[in-house]
Structure formats: structure tokens, C-alpha cells
Amino acid sequence: xxxxxxxxxxxxxxxxxxxxxxxxxxxxxxxxxxxxxxxxxxxxxxxxxxxxxxxxxxxxxxxxxxxxxxxxxxxxxxxxxxxxxxxxxxxxxxxxxxxxxxxxx
Numbered sequence: 656x657x658x659x660x661x662x663x664x665x666x667x668x669x670x671x672x673x674x675x676x677x678x679x680x681x682x683x684x685x686x687x688x689x690x691x692x693x694x695x696x697x698x699x700x701x702x703x704x705x706x707x708x709x710x711x712x713x714x715x716x717x718x719x720x721x722x723x724x725x726x727x728x729x730x731x732x733x734x735x736x737x738x739x740x741x742x743x744x745x746x747x748x749x750x751x752x753x754x755x756x757x758x759x760x
Contacts, residue, residue: 663699696709697709
């Protein structure tokens with residue numbers, strides 16, 4: 656807990672920006688690490704994660720990865736963890752909008 660309050664919280668936006676900047680990295684290990692870290696960041700500070708706009712970026716990225724067979728499992732797991740971490744702060748319009756945007760008519 657000491658690390659969270661004195662290192663991570665003051666630099667939360669910087670940490671989120673850095674991790675999200677690497678979401679499309681060419682190395683699969685880096686990509687999988689980003690996918691695993693997104694819900695962990697949301698768990699540390701759900702309000703800052705949502706208010707900083709990181710939830711929208713994370714949802715769009717994870718939903719995009721769900722469509723790819725080599726990352727589907729990790730993305731589904733992270734989506735579930737992300738939903739638990741932000742709880743009721745997950746805007747239904749954002750989630751529905753992403754699912755609706757990708758569904759065929």
C-alpha cells in the first residue's frame with residue numbers, strides 16, 4: 656500500500672499514458688502485459704481511470720483484441736477484471752456503444 660500512495664497515485668496519469676502508448680507494440684509480451692495491466696490500473700484508482708478517459712481507451716482496445724484469435728482469451732479475462740474494478744462507474748452507453756458499433760446489421 657505504501658508504494659501505491661506515494662509513488663503510483665501522484666503519477667497515475669503518467670503511468671496510464673505510458674502503458675496505453677505501448678498497447679500496439681510489436682512484441683507480443685509487451686502487448687499481453689498491457690492487457691494485464693489495464694484492469695490493475697483501474698483497480699488502483701477507479702475514479703481516476705474513468706475520469707481520465709482511460710476506461711474508453713481500454714474498452715476499445717480490449718474489444719478490438721477480442722476479435723483476434725491469438726489474444727481473445729487474455730482480452731476477455733481483462734474485460735472481466737476491468738468491469739469488476741470500475742463496477743458501477745462503467746458507463747452503459749460506452750460499453751453498449753462499442754458492442755453496437757461492432758455488430759453487423
